[in-house]
Amino acid sequence: MKRIALCVLIACSGKPATTTPQPTGTNLDTEGMDRSVTPGEDFFAYANGGWLKTHEIPPDRASDGTGAKVFEETERRTAELIKTADSAPAGSEARKIGDFYASYMDEAGIEAKGITPLEPELKAIAAVTDERSLARALGATLRNDVDVLNNTKIATENLLGLWIAQDLDDPTQYVPFLLQGGLGMGARDYYVDDSPRMAEIRDKYKAHIATMLKLANIADPDDKAARIVELEKLIAQTHASALETQDVHKANNHWPRAEFAKRAPGLDWDAYFDAAGLAKQQMFVAWHPDAITKIAALVHSQPVATWRDYLTFHAIAKMAGALPKAFADENFAFRGTVLAGVEKQRDRWKRGVDVTSANLAEPVGKLYVARYFPPSEKARAEEMVKNELAAFAKRIDNLTWMTPATKQKAKAKLAALKVGVGYPDHWRDYSGLEIGRGDLYGNLKRASMFEYHYDLAKLGKPVDRSEWVMSPQTVDAVNLPAMIALNFPAAILQPPFFDPTRPVAMDYGSTGAVIGHEISHTFDDTGAEFDAAGKLANWWTPEDFKHFKASGELLAAQYDAYKPFPDLAVNGHQTLSENIADTAGLTVAYDAYRMSLGGADAPTVQGMTGDQQFFVSFAQTWRAKAREQVVRRQVLTDGHSPAQYRAATVRNVDAWYPAFHVEPGQALYLPADQRAHIW
Numbered sequence: 001m002k003r004i005a006l007c008v009l010i011a012c013s014g015k016p017a018t019t020t021p022q023p024t025g026t027n028l029d030t031e032g033m034d035r036s037v038t039p040g041e042d043f044f045a046y047a048n049g050g051w052l053k054t055h056e057i058p059p060d061r062a063s064d065g066t067g068a069k070v071f072e073e074t075e076r077r078t079a080e081l082i083k084t085a086d087s088a089p090a091g092s093e094a095r096k097i098g099d100f101y102a103s104y105m106d107e108a109g110i111e112a113k114g115i116t117p118l119e120p121e122l123k124a125i126a127a128v129t130d131e132r133s134l135a136r137a138l139g140a141t142l143r144n145d146v147d148v149l150n151n152t153k154i155a156t157e158n159l160l161g162l163w164i165a166q167d168l169d170d171p172t173q174y175v176p177f178l179l180q181g182g183l184g185m186g187a188r189d190y191y192v193d194d195s196p197r198m199a200e201i202r203d204k205y206k207a208h209i210a211t212m213l214k215l216a217n218i219a220d221p222d223d224k225a226a227r228i229v230e231l232e233k234l235i236a237q238t239h240a241s242a243l244e245t246q247d248v249h250k251a252n253n254h255w256p257r258a259e260f261a262k263r264a265p266g267l268d269w270d271a272y273f274d275a276a277g278l279a280k281q282q283m284f285v286a287w288h289p290d291a292i293t294k295i296a297a298l299v300h301s302q303p304v305a306t307w308r309d310y311l312t313f314h315a316i317a318k319m320a321g322a323l324p325k326a327f328a329d330e331n332f333a334f335r336g337t338v339l340a341g342v343e344k345q346r347d348r349w350k351r352g353v354d355v356t357s358a359n360l361a362e363p364v365g366k367l368y369v370a371r372y373f374p375p376s377e378k379a380r381a382e383e384m385v386k387n388e389l390a391a392f393a394k395r396i397d398n399l400t401w402m403t404p405a406t407k408q409k410a411k412a413k414l415a416a417l418k419v420g421v422g423y424p425d426h427w428r429d430y431s432g433l434e435i436g437r438g439d440l441y442g443n444l445k446r447a448s449m450f451e452y453h454y455d456l457a458k459l460g461k462p463v464d465r466s467e468w469v470m471s472p473q474t475v476d477a478v479n480l481p482a483m484i485a486l487n488f489p490a491a492i493l494q495p496p497f498f499d500p501t502r503p504v505a506m507d508y509g510s511t512g513a514v515i516g517h518e519i520s521h522t523f524d525d526t527g528a529e530f531d532a533a534g535k536l537a538n539w540w541t542p543e544d545f546k547h548f549k550a551s552g553e554l555l556a557a558q559y560d561a562y563k564p565f566p567d568l569a570v571n572g573h574q575t576l577s578e579n580i581a582d583t584a585g586l587t588v589a590y591d592a593y594r595m596s597l598g599g600a601d602a603p604t605v606q607g608m609t610g611d612q613q614f615f616v617s618f619a620q621t622w623r624a625k626a627r628e629q630v631v632r633r634q635v636l637t638d639g640h641s642p643a644q645y646r647a648a649t650v651r652n653v654d655a656w657y658p659a660f661h662v663e664p665g666q667a668l669y670l671p672a673d674q675r676a677h678i679w
C-alpha cells in the first residue's frame with residue numbers, strides 16, 4: 001500500500017487554516033493528479049492524470065489502479081496467514097488452509113502424476129455412447145458457478161449454470177435458477193461477432209483446444225477442435241444478450257419438473273437432473289428459457305461423438321491449473337494473453353494464495369478479520385452506513401416528484417435492509433471438506449462439490465438472510481435485492497478506500513460512495529422492482545414509476561455517448577443499474593459527509609476544501625488502467641461501465657459544480673435539467 005506522507009494544512013483561497021488537530025493517515029495522491037487539466041473538461045484526468053501518464057500496467061496484470069493496489073495488499077496479508085496456517089494443529093480448520101496451499105505448491109508432485117488424476121473422468125466421458133449417457137454426463141457437470149455478482153450473470157463454462165437463491169415471487173423460499181452456459185470463451189459475442197478481431201480470436205481458440213487435447217494424448221486433436229468450436233458457435237447462437245439477461249421479468253419463468261420434456265425437448269432431463277443431484281426437485285426457474293429450450297434441442301440434433309469431444313476438452317480445461325505446467329501455461333497463453341492481453345503469468349505462490357482463498361473462503365476470512373479488522377474499524381464503517389441510510393431517508397422525504405404513498409413504501413424498504421459489515425454473523429462449518437496435502441486435483445474437485453452440495457442443501461429450508469455471498473477478504477461489496485441485504489467485506493475497508501484516521505471527506509468520497517452505491521442498488525432500475533420483503537412486485541404509483549424511468553433514460557443516454565474506442569460505445573441500458581447506483585450513491589455519500597460535520601466546514605487539507613477532497617477521493621477510487629482486450633470484454637459483457645466513466649458521474653451531482661468552478665461550455669458541464677437526479 002502506497003502511504004502518502006501527511007501534508008501540512010494549507011490555507012487555500014484566503015481562508016485561515018483551521019485549528020482542528022491535524023489529521024493523520026492516508027491522504028489523497030496529489031502527485032498523481034494533473035492540475036493542468038480543467039476539472040470540468042475531464043475530471044478523471046484532473047484527479048489521476050499524473051498517474052495515468054506515467055504508470056505502466058505490470059506484465060502479469062490485465063489492469064491496474066487503486067482497486068488492484070488494495071487487492072495486492074490483501075493478497076500479501078492473506079498469503080502470510082495462509083503460510084502460517086501450515087503449522088496449525090493437524091485436523092484443525094486452519095490446517096486445511098495450510099494443506100490446500102501446500103498441495104498447490106507441490107509442483108514436483110503434480111508433474112510426477114501427469115494426467116493420471118484426470119483419467120477416471122476422461123474414461124467416464126469416453127463411455128458416453130447414447131443420449132441417455134450423454135445427459136448423465138452433462139448433468140454431472142452442473143455446478144453453482146454462475147457469476148451472479150455481475151448483473152449480466154456471465155455464463156458458466158458448463159452447459160447450464162445453477163444458482164440457488166430466493167424465489168422472486170416468494171422470497172421465503174429457495175429455488176434453483178437454471179442459466180445458459182456452455183461457452184469456453186464465456187460470452188456469445190466471441191462466437192457471433194463477424195469482425196476480423198473476433199474471427200482471429202476464434203482461430204486462436206481452435207488452436208488452443210487442439211493443443212490441450214494433444215497434451216492429454218487425445219487422438220485427432222485438430223478435427224476435434226474444429227468440431228468443438230462449431231458446436232460452441234451453435235450454443236452461442238441460443239444465448240440471450242447481456243442486456244436481456246438483466247431483465248428479471250424475462251428471467252422469472254417457473255418450470256415444474258414434469259414440464260421440462262415438453263418445454264425443452266431433446267435432453268433426457270430425468271437422467272440430467274438425477275446426475276446433478278436434483279432428482280427430487282419439483283420446481284425450477286428458467287432464467288434463460290429460450291436458450292435452455294434451444295440448447296436441449298442441440299443435445300439431440302448434434303452427434304453424440306461431438307458432445308463427447310466437447311466434454312473431454314472442458315474436463316481438461318477446467319482442471320488445467322491442477323495439471324502439469326504445460327497445461328497451466330497453455331491455458332494462460334489463451335485465457336491470459338489472447339483474451340485478456342496479459343503478458344506474463346502471475347507467480348505460482350500468488351495463484352496458490354488466490355485459489356486457496358477462493359476454495360476455503362470463510363476459513364481464510366476468519367483468520368483475516370481476526371488479524372486485520374479490529375472492532376473499532378467495524379464500528380466506524382457501521383457509523384458511516386447509519387449516516388448514509390439516514391441521508392437516503394432524508395432524500396426520499398425531500399423528493400418533489402414522488403407521492404407520499406410511494407415515499408412510505410420506499411422508506412419501509414430502506415428500513416428493511418440488512419447491512420453486513422466486515423464479515424458474516426455466523427461462520428460456515430467446513431468440517432465436511434476433506435483436504436489432502438499432496439492432492440491438488442482432488443482438493444479442487446472436492447471443494448467444488450462441497451460448495452455445490454452446500455447450496456443444494458438450502459432447497460426446502462428457511463431462507464437465511466444473514467448469509468454472505470462474498471468472503472471477508474474480497475475487495476468488493478454487493479447488494480442482494482431478493483435478500484434485502486448488503487455485504488461490505490473487511491478487505492474493501494482499508495486504505496486508500498477507508499482510513500478512520502484521515503479527514504472524513506476523503507473516506508466519504510471513497511468508501512462512503514461505495515456504501516451509497518450498494519444502498520442505492522436497492523432502488524436502481526432492477527432493485528426498485530423488489531418490495532420490502534424482497535418480492536418482485538410493483539410498489540410504485542404509475543406516475544412515480546414513470547418519472548423514475550425517465551430519470552434513468554437521461555442517465556442511459558449520457559452513458560451511450562461514451563466511447564472507449566472509435567468502434568465501440570458503452571451500452572447505457574446494459575450499465576444502467578450500476579450507473580444509477582454510482583450516481584445516487586455519490587449523492588447520498590455527499591449528504592452523509594455534510595451531515596457528519598454537523599454544519600461546520602471541513603478543514604482544508606492538501607490545499608483542497610472538504611468538497612474538493614470528497615470528489616477527488618471519489619475519482620481516485622476509480623483510478624485504473626486496463627488492457628484493451630479487457631475493456632472491450634467489459635463493454636460487451638459487463639453491467640459496470642469502464643472506470644473513467646464511473647468517475648464522470650460527478651457531473652450529475654450539483655455540489656461538484658461550485659467545488660471546481662465548472663462552467664457552461666466545458667465538456668462535462670450539464671445544465672441543471674440534464675443532470676440525472678434520480679434519488
Ligand SMILES: [Zn+2]
Pocket residue numbers: 517521578581
Ligand atoms: Zn453495483
